[in-house]
Structures are given as C-alpha cells and as structure tokens.
Amino acid sequence: MTAVVPTPSKCGIIYPSSDKEPVAETYDHLYAILTTLEVLRQYLLNRQATVLANQFLYYVEGFPKLRVAPDVMVIYDVEPGGRDNYKIWSEKQVPKVIFEITSKSTQDEDKSSKKNLYEALEVQEYWLFDPKGEWISQKLQGYRLKGDSYESITDNQSEPLQLRLAVEEKVIGFYRLDNGQKLLVPDELAQALKEETLKRLEAERQAEQERQRAVKLESLLARYKERFGELPEE
Template identity: 65%
Template sequence: MAETFLHLYAILTTLEVLRQYLEGTQATVLANQFLYYAPGVPTSRVAPDVMVIFGVEPGGRDNYKSWEEGQVPAVIFEITSAGTRNRDQGDKLRLYEFLGVQEYWLFDPKGEWIAEKLRGYRLQVIEEEDGPVSRYQPVEENLSERLQLRLQVEGDLIGFYRLDNGQKLLIPAELASALRVTAIQLEQEREARRKAEQRAAELAERLRALGIDPDQ
C-alpha cells in the first residue's frame, strides 16, 4: 500500500492518465498488482506501483504472469520515498533491468531523496569486459521514448505531454474542470442563439405591423 495520501494520489492519477492515453491500443496499465516473472515459483513476484505492458489485451487483471501473457512491462513507475529508497534504487532497479523493462521511472512526490523529484532510467546495450549487456542509463530531459511522452514534475504529480503535439494529458480533476467549462460555454451559446432568434422574431413582427413582409 502507498505510504501517504500523496503517494496514493500520484499512483492513481498516473494509472488513470496512462490508461486513457493508451485506450484503444493493444496495451494495459496496472497498478499495485503482483507481477509474477518465474513460472512455478510463486514467491518470484513484485508489485510495481504502475506498470505499462504493450502487446497484450487491454483491461484489468487480478495479477500479471509474464510467461502467460508473453510480454514483460515496457515501463514501470515507482512512487518512492525515503523509506523505500534502498529497495527502489537497489533490488527493484536490478530486477527490472534483468527482466528487460525498457524504462524505469522513480517519482518522489515529497522530494525526500530525489531533489528534482523525478528520475528516469532507460535500458541500453553497453559494452563490458564479458561482452554487450543491457544496463539502465539515466534518461535525459525526462522524455519517455516508449510512451512518446514528456514527463514534467507538477507539484505532487507527474504531468504528461505528448511528443507529437505538445498536448497535456489531463488528470481526472482537470478533465472534470474542462467538461464544466465546455458545458458552460455550450449553455452560453444556446442562450445567445435563443436571444438572437427572439430578437429576429420581434423584428419580423414589427415589419409585418408596418405592412412589410419580412420573408420577401
């Protein structure tokens, strides 16, 4: 479970924003659910705060077994804190690296140990003494190649922006606010049309009173 309300809110908003963004594609977004990665070994599991898996049927699961689905998560987010720091940048980082998770993002909403709050890693092939290996390297400019999004710290949350058009992916509260604004604008437009039609009818009536046919 999330440590604080801020951590929980960051998890839920990240989940919903990415779920809506990927709606209609062969992908799923899961949060705080077990990822099983070794068949026959039920203890080989981890529960990422948010994970994005491509190439699978959309929708929720009770848990995720990578060997049954045929895919490992492509992107994982951990909403981190001082209490989970060692695990998030230690065991989990090495595990996700080993599993082949392409991008790993750490978000520290309280800024307890990541001064900039957001830190990303991308899997890259590097040369070592024993040959090429895949290792996590820091992500520059907070750009997610796999998601095609730019990530930005916005208070206690991550803001997500499309790389193709710069459009922000709205969180649920922003969506609700935008809907309210749209509803007000539509109502104002309807009222303006009603008044215009009323004025036109009044003018037509005056013209008729003067013996002028407004339809001619």
C-alpha cells in the same frame, strides 16, 4: 537476461492477487499513483496495451513467491483492460515502462533490488517519482535499458510512451512529443469539461436570444404590414 529457474509441477499453484497491504503509505503517494494510472490509461485507450497499478507481477512460472507489485506498469501488445495480476509467461510480454512512487522508507528497495529486478527482466524504462522530495532532489529520475544495464535518462523523455515527463508539484505531468499537448489529469479533465459545458450553454443562450430577436422582428414586421401594407420596394 532473466535467470532460468526450474519449473516445478504447476498443478494447484495459486498466484494471489493481494497481500492485504495498503496501496501507498501517504495520500500524496496514493494520489500520484492513481493520477499516473488514469492519465496513461486514457492515453492508451483503443490500443493493444494495458496500464496496471499496485498489482502483482509474476515473473517465473511455478514460483508464486517470485513476484513484485510495481506502483504503475505499462504493457504493450497485450489485450486491453484490467487484470487481477499479471503473469509474464501467460501474457508473453514484459512491461515496457514501470513507475515506482518512492519515499524515504522505500528508497533502498526502489533503487537497488527493484531496479536490479526490472533491469534483469528487461523492462525498457524505470521511473522513480518522489512526490515529497524526500531523497530525490529533482523528484523525478528515469532509467533506460541500454544493452544489459540501465542508464540515467537526462531529458525526461519516455521513448516507449512517446511522452515528456515533468514534475508538477506532487504529480507527474505528461506531454506528447509529437505536438506538445498535455495529457490532462482527472482534476484538469473535470475543469476542462466544466469550461466546455459553460461555453456550450453560453452559445446556446446567445442562439436563443438571437432566435427571440428574430421572432420579435418578424412580429413587428407583420403588424406593420397589417397597418400600412407591404413595404415599398427600393
């Protein structure tokens, strides 16, 4: 569906990696972006995929002004790792899933021009998350490409990611479809690590107590043998 645009001479064309604009307009939006990025990055480790956030997506070679900066995009069948920007013609893959962390001030762009662009580029899924609930009452709205156009996702399940999405206050919660397991956000990972460390330390403490108890019993037995000889056999 992508419109065919004549490609000019490519010599000397610069594709910037930054527009010097802020990443997000509020802390809530920034936290939602970074949390989504890190959760999906961890989920896709060791796979031929990458997750990028707030980086330019160039979609027509030779036209550096034809670009967009999705808040989070997931691309499959590419080399893992970060990029300064993403050029579709170079990587030969269109993002499978794009997230926009939307707000009242960006809603017109997010639900019209960006939606139309992602639809034309054949991005399989497009998700809008409104952490403050400023214009999406349920905070989360997804669209899936069917034929040439997007249709609303009603079950909050992502087919490319094989995850169920849930609104959890001001972030998106992600749950595996195969086993229901939640993908932990960084704060939850830190808490889980802390709890696991405490369990390990407690297990080591108990093991040390058992070792000391065994040493004490052996010492008592040795003193008994010195005074009374070997213990009688039953």
